Amino acid sequence: GLAEKLQNTFQKLKGKGKLNEADVDQAMRDVRVALLEADVNFKVVKDFIKKVKERAVGQEVLQSLTPGQHVIKIVNDELTELLGGTQSKINISSKPPTVIMLVGLQGAGKTTTAGKLANLLRKQGRRPLLVAGDVYRPAAIKQLQVLGDQLSIPVYTLGDKTNPVDIAKGAMEHARSYNNDIVIIDTAGRLHINEELMEELQNVKNAVHPHEILFVMDATTGQDAVNIAQSFHERLGIDGVIITKLDGDTRGGGALSVKAVTGKPIKFAGMGEKLDALEPFHPDRIASRILG
Amino acid sequence: LVSGKKIDDELYEELEELLIQADVGVNTAIELVEDLRKAVKERKIEDSGELKNVLKELVADIMGSEEFKLKTVNKPTVIVVVGVNGAGKTTTIGKLANNFKQDGKNVLLAAGDTFRAAAIDQLEIWGNRVGCDVIKHQEGADPAAVVYDSLQAAKARESDILIIDTAGRLHTKVNLMEELKKIFRVISREMPDAPDEVLLVLDATTGQNAISQSKLFAQAAGVTGIVLTKLDGTAKGGVVIGIKSELNIPVKFIGVGEQIDDLKEFSPQDFVEALFE
Ligand SMILES: Nc1nc2c(ncn2[C@@H]2O[C@H](COP(=O)(O)OP(=O)(O)OP(=O)(O)O)[C@@H](O)[C@H]2O)c(=O)[nH]1
Ligand SMILES: Nc1nc2c(ncn2[C@@H]2O[C@H](COP(=O)(O)OP(=O)(O)OP(=O)(O)O)[C@@H](O)[C@H]2O)c(=O)[nH]1
Ligand SMILES: [Mg+2]
């Protein structure tokens, strides 16, 4: 990974005598390539390298016997700081029900994550209600109902001929009548550039005032992660992020990009297709994946 | 990038960044820009406005030209659709079935995803929209058994086209890739010349992980072509350039939306134009 690459780079550079700032530039190029290969957005990489270089041109690195190790430590520290701490809590409202809305692109894993979240919160002693807010995708409602059955968690639906705003409002009334203290709204996947559908989300938000709008993103997302996350955040104001499909071999640099551009915490990681495969997001683990 | 600017390192760096931004990948981007420098030297190009055009030409050359037709001489033509979770396989099958139906073909679908919640229901709705039958078992059945039945049904009904849907699976899950290999063993036992096409569905928002996906699916399933979906978004899908040059897997179709008509044949020219927009 990057650690070995930096070691080789500095080995060659030290062979020529004392290290200087230009040598650090060479090391920064290694860091840049590593981050880009890991799918970190190229603008996020630029800002990141600037920060790292400021720290890497100090005497601590230039006079070190092991400059490669110093640089790796700086990179790791900066990455972990940028990714934020582990904040895997759902903010529970003092005035129930707490309303959670899941949003994101097509196929990101929202419906499955809705089931996982409901499962997790029920294990924490809550009484969640799942809401079938996707009226477009074939068999989307059935998909959520099957998950609800597997978990014995109720699913609120008004079918696919009702608009999502009315479904959300109906779900709130239902939650109050049946004492559900958590309402999890599954929404249809949509493009951030689809005006009409982004407005629909806005309307659902205005109707039921979610306490948590969680942006669900596939961990394999590449450079476009910045555009996508920024658009959803600007339109809706997201409160947190869930990164899915981290059980593969993707480096997950998109997660860094999302955190950098929205400033919002990555709360959970989807680690599989089963309904118990939701873990708190560990920034140090993603940092080491990104570094290879 | 305007005409009249000097051709210098800064310009080449700008182009490299454009490629990286399009998910081409840093190493492929560096190689492309090196080839560009060579071409500029060989052709004695002085106008910076020409640079982008030469780069487009280099990329279009890599993406190929004649490999985009589906091989449909056999009857039934057997097409298997594979890929990671949520890429757009089931939706693509609906669109593809519709295209064949419009061409007057007799199409049969196989609900090979027996695992995911409501996967069979989803494909059945597409079958209804297109007007073609779906061979299915109950949820939880062995996908190889569904595939076996669908091959018999396609022969018995003299279907022109059989399209087999499979469950999404991460390429790193060995047991799931073994399940896929079993499906292919069943197919080749029943019909030695099949499958005619194995389409890997790739989401255009995917970054460099698409390379790993392509490698492992190619090993397990013998991929004959890629369907690049969700190109109606802002992602460019540049990773397919490296996939074509390293693994020689061509893009055959692109998905540009969620409706039944939103599947187009791949055009290298359109692709390179969009890459630089
Ligand atoms: N391996 C893995 N698969 C996942 C994970 N989360 C979801 N999936 C799978 O990804 C696919 C898409 O999941 P869905 O829940 O349907 O995604 P969605 O965002 O609701 O899709 P749309 O409603 O069409 O936008 C399914 O095959 C899921 O089983 C995860 O963390 N790991
Ligand atoms: N915008 C857009 N959405 C697409 C496209 N292709 C598929 N989708 C959407 O992507 C989501 C996932 O599509 P599916 O067909 O369920 O994907 P899949 O690969 O079969 O998913 P799994 O079976 O769960 O692995 C759905 O919401 C589709 O409508 C496309 O070209 N453009
Ligand atoms: Mg869904």
Ligand SMILES: [Mg+2]
């Ligand atoms: Mg499917």
